[in-house]
Amino acid sequence: xxxxxxxxxxxxxxxxxVKEVTSKLHTEPSLxxxxxxxxxxxxxxTALFNAQYPNSEVVGLTTTGEIGPSGFxxxxxxxxxxxxxxxxxxxxxxxxxxxxxxxSRNDLISxxxxxGINLNSQTLEKEGLVLVFPNGLIAAEEKMLSIVNSxxxxxxxxxxxxxxxxxxxxxxxxxxxxGEVSSKGGVVIFMKPTVDFVMLKENIxxxxxxxxxITKADTEQRIVYELDGKKATTIYANxxxxxENELDQxxxxxxxxxxxxxxxxxxxxxQILPNGTIQFYCQVFQDSIVEILEPKNPVETLQQTLHTFxxxxxxxxxxxAFNCILRKLQFQSHGIFPELNRELEKLPNLGGxxxxxxxxxxxxxxxxxxxxxxxxxx
Amino acid sequence: xxxxFFKQKENHSDILIEEIYSLTPKEKESMxxxxxxxxxxxxxxxxxxxxxxxxxxxxxxxxxxxxxxGRTSLITSSDNIxxxxxxxxxxxxITASVEAQGEQNIRLVNEGNENMxxxxxxxxxxxxxxxxxEKSITEVQRETNDIIAITNIxxxxxxxxxxxxxxxxxxxxxxxxxxxxxxxxxxxxxxxxEQSKDALVNxxxxxxxxxxxxxxxxxxxxxxxxxxxxxxxxxxxTSEFFGKIATSEKELFTNMSGIKHATDQTMAEISTFRQExxxxxxxxxxxxxxxxxxxxxxxxxxxxxxxxxxxxxxxxYLVEALKxxxx
Numbered sequence: 001x002x003x004x005x006x007x008x009x010x011x012x013x014x015x016x017x018v019k020e021v022t023s024k025l026h027t028e029p030s031l032x033x034x035x036x037x038x039x040x041x042x043x044x045x046t047a048l049f050n051a052q053y054p055n056s057e058v059v060g061l062t063t064t065g066e067i068g069p070s071g072f073x074x075x076x077x078x079x080x081x082x083x084x085x086x087x088x089x090x091x092x093x094x095x096x097x098x099x100x101x102x103x104s105r106n107d108l109i110s111x112x113x114x115x116g117i118n119l120n121s122q123t124l125e126k127e128g129l130v131l132v133f134p135n136g137l138i139a140a141e142e143k144m145l146s147i148v149n150s151x152x153x154x155x156x157x158x159x160x161x162x163x164x165x166x167x168x169x170x171x172x173x174x175x176x177x178x179g180e181v182s183s184k185g186g187v188v189i190f191m192k193p194t195v196d197f198v199m200l201k202e203n204i205x206x207x208x209x210x211x212x213x214i215t216k217a218d219t220e221q222r223i224v225y226e227l228d229g230k231k232a233t234t235i236y237a238n239x240x241x242x243x244e245n246e247l248d249q250x251x252x253x254x255x256x257x258x259x260x261x262x263x264x265x266x267x268x269x270x271q272i273l274p275n276g277t278i279q280f281y282c283q284v285f286q287d288s289i290v291e292i293l294e295p296k297n298p299v300e301t302l303q304q305t306l307h308t309f310x311x312x313x314x315x316x317x318x319x320x321a322f323n324c325i326l327r328k329l330q331f332q333s334h335g336i337f338p339e340l341n342r343e344l345e346k347l348p349n350l351g352g353x354x355x356x357x358x359x360x361x362x363x364x365x366x367x368x369x370x371x372x373x374x375x376x377x378x
Numbered sequence: 379x380x381x382x383f384f385k386q387k388e389n390h391s392d393i394l395i396e397e398i399y400s401l402t403p404k405e406k407e408s409m410x411x412x413x414x415x416x417x418x419x420x421x422x423x424x425x426x427x428x429x430x431x432x433x434x435x436x437x438x439x440x441x442x443x444x445x446x447x448g449r450t451s452l453i454t455s456s457d458n459i460x461x462x463x464x465x466x467x468x469x470x471x472i473t474a475s476v477e478a479q480g481e482q483n484i485r486l487v488n489e490g491n492e493n494m495x496x497x498x499x500x501x502x503x504x505x506x507x508x509x510x511x512e513k514s515i516t517e518v519q520r521e522t523n524d525i526i527a528i529t530n531i532x533x534x535x536x537x538x539x540x541x542x543x544x545x546x547x548x549x550x551x552x553x554x555x556x557x558x559x560x561x562x563x564x565x566x567x568x569x570x571x572e573q574s575k576d577a578l579v580n581x582x583x584x585x586x587x588x589x590x591x592x593x594x595x596x597x598x599x600x601x602x603x604x605x606x607x608x609x610x611x612x613x614x615x616t617s618e619f620f621g622k623i624a625t626s627e628k629e630l631f632t633n634m635s636g637i638k639h640a641t642d643q644t645m646a647e648i649s650t651f652r653q654e655x656x657x658x659x660x661x662x663x664x665x666x667x668x669x670x671x672x673x674x675x676x677x678x679x680x681x682x683x684x685x686x687x688x689x690x691x692x693x694x695y696l697v698e699a700l701k702x703x704x705x
Contacts, residue, residue, distance in 0.1 A: 099695040100705070101688075146688035155678065219428065219687050260435070260680070261442075261673035283684055286425060287432035289439070362681040 002026075003086045003195060004318025004374060006351035008068025008078040014040045017077045018048040029053065029081035031089050031189065033320075034060040035353035037075045038167045042174045043181055045077065050179040056081075057091045059187050061133050061175040064165030064325045065354035071341025072328070072354070075167075080318070080351035086374065087128075087193035088115035093177040097134055097144040097186045108188060109151050115192045124157040129197060129372075131320075132161035134186035136173040136356035139222055141364040142283050144186045149362055159362065160199050160372045162322030162355035168329075173356070196377035198312045201360050202305040202369040204327065205266060205293035207257060210239045217286040222270070224278045227290075232278045236269075239292055248272050252326050252333075255367055256280075256290040266293065268326050268366035281326075281357055281366045298331060299339045305369070306343055315376040318349030324367045328354040413697045420690050428683040435676050442669045449662040452655055459652045466645045473638040480631035484624055491620040494613055501610045508603050515596045522589045529578045529585065536575040543568030 007024040011017035017040060025032070032053045036045045042062050050058050066078040082089070090111040094104035112119060117127045134144045141163055148159060164173035177187045212235055216226035227235035237244040240254055248271065257264035267290065268281045284290075310316060321344070331337055344350060358370045401409065546564035550557030699705045 100692060102692050102696075142684050143688040143691065146685035149685065214432075219425070220691050259439070260677040261670055263677075283687065285428045285432055285680070285683065287429040289432070289436055363684075 001083060001085065002317065002349070003083045004080060004349040006069050006078065006080040006318060006349045008066060008070065008073055008076050008351075010073060010076045012039065012075075014044050015048065018045060018052070021077050021079045022049075022052055025079060025081035026083050028084075029056050030084040030086060031082040031091075032056045032058045032079060033082070033189075033351070034058075034077065034079040035063045035066055035351075036060065036077045037066065038062050038169065039075045040077060042176070046176040046179060046181055049079070057089055057189070058178050059091065059133065059176070059189060061164040061187070061353070062166055062173050063353035064167050064356065065323075065328050067321050067323060067344070067350065067352035067354070069345065069350050071344035071350075072323075072331070072337050078351050078353065080320070080349070085194065086317075087191055087195070089192075090115045090190045091177055092188040092190075093175075093180055093182060093185055094144060094147070094188060095182060095185045097140040097147075098138040098184055101140070101143050101147040101186075104188075105147055105151065108148060111188070112151060112190050115190055117190060117192060119152055120154070122154060124152055124154055127157065128190060128192040129158040129160060129199075131189040131191065131372075132159060132186060132359050133175050133188075134161070134163050134357075134359075135175055135183055136163040136165055137170060138184060139220075140184075140186070141357050141359065145359060145362065145364060148188060155362075158197075158199060159359055160320070160370065161359035162353065162370070163357035163359075163364075165325060165354060165356045168325060193374060195317060195374050196313075197372060197374045198309065198377065199360065200305065200309050200312075200371045200373075201358075201365065202301065202371070203264060203266065203367075204296050204298050204301045204369075205255065205257065205264065205367065206296050207259070207264065207291040208254070208294045210292040211289050212236070212239060212256075212292070214284055214286055214288050214290060217284050219283050219285055222280040222283055223273070224280065224284050231276055233272055233276050236278065236292075252330050253295055255293050255326070257293045258285075258288055258290055264291070264293065265363060265365060266367045268324070282364045295330065298327075298334075299336060299343070302340055302343050302369075305371070306347065309371055309373060310347075312377060313373060313375045314378050316348055316373050317375040318351070318373070319347045320372040321347075321350060321352035321369060322358050323352070323354045323369045324358060325354050325356055326367045327369065410697060410701045414694075414701075417690060417694045417697055420686075420693070424683060424686045424690055427686070428680075431676055431679045431683060434679075435673075438669055438672050438676065442666065442673075445662055445665050445669065449659060449666065452659045452662060456652060456655045456659060459648055459655065463645060463648055463652065466641055466648065470638060470641045470645065473634050473641060477631060477634040477638060480627055480634055484627045484631060487620050487624040487627055491617055491624065494617040494620060498610060498613050498617065501606065501613065505603065505606055505610070508599055508606065512596060512599045512603070515592055515599065518592050519589060519596070522585055522592065525585050526582060526589075529582050533575055533578045533582075536571045536578060539571035540568050540575070543571055 005025050007021045009017050009020045011020050021034075032049060034045065034049055036042060042060070046058075046060050049060060066073050066076045068076065068078045092104060092107045092111045094101050094108075096103065109119065112130075115128070121127050130148060132144060132148060134141045145159065149157070164175050166173045172183050174181055174183050175185060175187045176182065212227040214224055214227060215229045217224045224232045226232055233244050233247055237247040240247070240250055242250055248269075251269040255266050255268040257266050259265075267284055270279045270281050273279055331340060358365050358368045360368070360370050398406075398409075543564045547561050547568065550559075550561035550564055553560065
């Protein structure tokens with residue numbers, strides 16, 4: 001029996017779409033995960049899935065583009081089912097991740113303990129994993145992550161997830177757990193899988209070698225006021241060699257990166273605020289050095305990533321993939337979806353979506369593709 | 379206020395809640411103000427901490443770059459030294475080969491010299507043979523002259539016999555019929571005398587031919603002897619040259635041995651130097667590993683700062699909620 005199944009549809013009628021997408025899934029899975037375009041009513045989709053799977057954990061979220069068995073799709077609906085034999089699963093809806101994620105801390109501890117995760121283990125990476133799906137546009141991912149990670153006294157519990165989207169309308173996103181819908185909360189799924197899993201993060205950017213120092217920032221609000229002691233937009237545009245009033249056109253292709261040794265954590269600029277400051281998709285710290293990045297060949301990079309990813313397994317049951325909205329826009333502008341999909345469709349039981357941020361262990365990352373594969377490791 | 383709570387060895391939230399509920403409005407206001415101040419201080423400290431982390435990472439990056447640059451230079455130097463070692467090894471092989479060849483040359487030159495000496499001795503012997511031969515020729519010449527003198531005497535005798543025979547013939551003619559028999563004898567004697575003279579002329583002629591040939595031979599031998607002396611002189615000179623070549627080869631051999639020894643020593647020193655460099659490279663690799671650990675540490679600190687920001691933000695919201703009496 002397949003441990004994971006996935007399906008997608010571009011059917012516009014919501015009832016038909018749910019019917020079509022569930023036709024190839026498990027009839028009574030342990031977990032049902034769906035991601036939907038805002039072209040469908042989220043409340044309706046949630047209700048339909050919950051009605052069909054009353055004995056399963058049903059988690060859903062709005063997206064900004066979906067990823068199904070054939071790769072990227074627009075205005076679609078994607079669902080994945082996880083068989084009971086994949087392992088134990090417990091879920092929590094953190095109601096307010098923007099202000100009071102700490103209120104959900106005890107629920108998180110209970111949920112993790114409920115499926116036998118030893119929170120005090122010294123080898124947390126062997127205890128299981130947690131999937132997190134925060135709402136977007138409320139600058140709450142780090143807060144949610146900080147509370148989820150806080151239940152483990154030691155480091156190393158694998159965290160994987162992505163932020164909900166709203167088809168680039170930037171108004172409101174939704175998540176749901178077992179029928180309950182939230183636009184301020186986030187869903188947490190603890191898993192104690194019976195199979196192996198591998199997480200991988202793809203970065204399609206490389207440093208241009210041009211660096212700047214953040215000299216004034218509001219970390220919590222993710223705003224950078226000054227770079228190298230001057231107005232942020234002036235310096236950013238100057239270093240990039242573009243006009244200041246055209247800077248936002250380069251955010252997608254030239255985000256910033258904070259380097260930790262050989263690893264670059266991408267910080268994507270979200271928008272230029274009226275006062276000339278720059279707001280980011282993740283927290284930015286004052287006095288940190290950031291480098292201007294430039295894209296590598298996405299198709300070649302994906303081929304290499306998938307080769308590395310697949311070579312980790314002898315058997316791959318299924319794959320969750322979350323891709324940043326900025327990458328999606330970049331791929332769209334270059335018209336390379338067909339080439340990328342030719343690579344992605346080789347993955348078995350693929351499901352996921354394009355997100356407003358990706359969560360990978362302790363960090364919220366931007367402009368990244370994160371992959372979670374379940375199966376038998378080599 | 380909150381005295382009983384802080385006196386507790388363990389935190390009991392129920393005691394805290396009870397204490398908070400029993401606060402007077404003024405005490406509550408003071409507590410909230412204090413909490414807000416503390417939140418602001420925590421925020422400020424966290425920001426300072428994060429700034430410190432940023433500076434820390436900046437410095438680590440500088441140190442790492444310096445270590446990396448140094449390491450790259452060391453590796454380049456190590457590679458260059460390896461090339462020098464390879465070249466030195468090549469020189470060592472060439473010098474060893476030249477040294478062996480020099481040794482062989484010395485042996486060949488010595489053999490050549492010995493052969494020259496043998497040739498000289500052999501020439502001495504041949505020269506003695508020539509000298510003796512020349513003496514014999516001179517003796518032959520002298521003996522031949524004696525023969526010529528004897529043949530001249532015999533020729534005189536033959537002439538006298540012929541004259542006597544002529545006189546006898548005249549006397550026989552005078553004697554008439556009676557002298558006829560004697561005349562015949564005299565004629566025969568005269569004939570024999572003339573035949574003897576003819577034979578002597580032939581002998582003389584042959585002897586003269588022999589004398590001439592012996593003279594030519596003698597002259598040739600003298601001439602060859604001179605050439606022989608010249609050749610022998612040349613042989614001695616060649617032998618001397620062989621001696622000089624042998625000395626030169628020995629000098630070359632000694633120099634080559636010196637070069638080989640010096641190269642060996644240089645190679646040993648360079649090898650030691652390279653090993654020391656390798657040790658430094660390993661040390662710098664160790665430094666890089668330590669720096670990598672520092673990076674992981676700073677990355678963790680970065681995440682802690684992120685968490686701290688989130689926690690402080692939540693505390694701030696909670697204190698504000700407490701102040702406003704609503705979440």
